[in-house]
Amino acid sequence: MVDRLSLCRNAGTILAVFCxxxxxxxxxxxxxxxxxxxxxFGGAGMGAGTHGAVGGSAGLAFSRYGMGLFEFSFxxxxxHTIQPWPAPSTVRHSLLYDFAVDFHIRVPVKERWEPYAIAxxxxxxxxxxxxxxxxxxxxxxxxxxxxxxxxxxxxGVRYFAGRSWGIRPEVKVIVxxxxxxxxxxxxxxxxxPDWP
Numbered sequence: 001m002v003d004r005l006s007l008c009r010n011a012g013t014i015l016a017v018f019c020x021x022x023x024x025x026x027x028x029x030x031x032x033x034x035x036x037x038x039x040x041f042g043g044a045g046m047g048a049g050t051h052g053a054v055g056g057s058a059g060l061a062f063s064r065y066g067m068g069l070f071e072f073s074f075x076x077x078x079x080h081t082i083q084p085w086p087a088p089s090t091v092r093h094s095l096l097y098d099f100a101v102d103f104h105i106r107v108p109v110k111e112r113w114e115p116y117a118i119a120x121x122x123x124x125x126x127x128x129x130x131x132x133x134x135x136x137x138x139x140x141x142x143x144x145x146x147x148x149x150x151x152x153x154x155x156g157v158r159y160f161a162g163r164s165w166g167i168r169p170e171v172k173v174i175v176x177x178x179x180x181x182x183x184x185x186x187x188x189x190x191x192x193p194d195w196p
Contacts, residue, residue, distance in 0.1 A: 036060050036191035037067065039168060043184030045075040050096065052076065053182045057102075064108065067116075071100040073182065082126040082177055083146045094128040098174060102152055112160040120152040124176055150176040164190040 037059050045053040055073030062068060077094040102120030109115065126146040134140050156170030168186040173179065 037069070037188050038191060039186045039188040041073075041168065041170070041184040041186030043170075043182060045180060045182050047178060047180040050075040050077055050080075050180055050182075053184060055098075055184075059104075061106075065106050067104040067106060069100075069102050069104065069120075071098070071102055071120075071122075073098045073100070075180070075182070077126070077128075081128055081146060082124055082148050084177075086130045086132075086142075086144070090130045090132045092129045092131055094126060096180075097125040097127070098150065099123045099125070100150075100152055112166075114158040114160075116156055116158065118152055118154040118156070118170075118172060122150040122152055122174065124148045124150050124174070148176045150174050158188060 038056070039058075040054075040056045042052070042054045045051055053073055053075045055071060057069045057071035059067050059069030075096045075098070077096050079089070079091040079094060081091060081094055082096065100120055100122035102118055102122075104116040104118060106114055106116045124147065126144075126148075128144050128146070130142040130144060132140055132142075152172060152174055154170065154172035156168055156172075158166055158168050160166040166188055168188050170182075170184050170186065172182045172184070174182065
């Protein structure tokens with residue numbers, strides 16, 4: 001890297017521009033060690049009434065081929081729930097939160113491209129409101145929380161658009177009492193080893 005840098009300094013103006021671009025591409029390498037990552041994503045949810053999905057993650061690469069991440073995501077579910085109760089006809093404002101610990105098994109194939117597979121586990125929290133009439137005909141509103149464990153699998157790819165950032169399309173399957181699929185597009189930011 002030092003030799004290339006000195007060559008760029010001694011090159012002519014046009015050559016210096018191409019050299020700088022080459023250095024920038026070379027520094028945007030996949031599979032970096034001891035690098036952290038922050039990401040945000042949004043997309044579509046499928047399964048059991050899920051619609052959109054948003055979330056974020058933070059993690060650290062522990063080897064060239066592995067990264068551990070803590071992830072949080074949110075999916076509205078309409079009148080569906082993760083448990084078979086209460087009856088969907090009485091459910092309003094069902095919201096699904098997923099707290100996950102995932103591992104990305106990375107396959108750095110080129111300087112800018114890094115496909116990965118997902119393996120992990122999570123805790124699903126379903127917050128919902130139930131509206132119904134009791135036997136006396138009085139309207140009653142109950143608020144429930146339901147919890148379930150989940151397994152995560154799927155895959156995606158990191159594309160390094162710049163030295164320390166890129167895009168991350170992903171398909172994630174969440175297996176619990178029901179199966180949910182999330183298709184998302186995210187932006188990730190690479191943090192240095194000593195960050196923050």
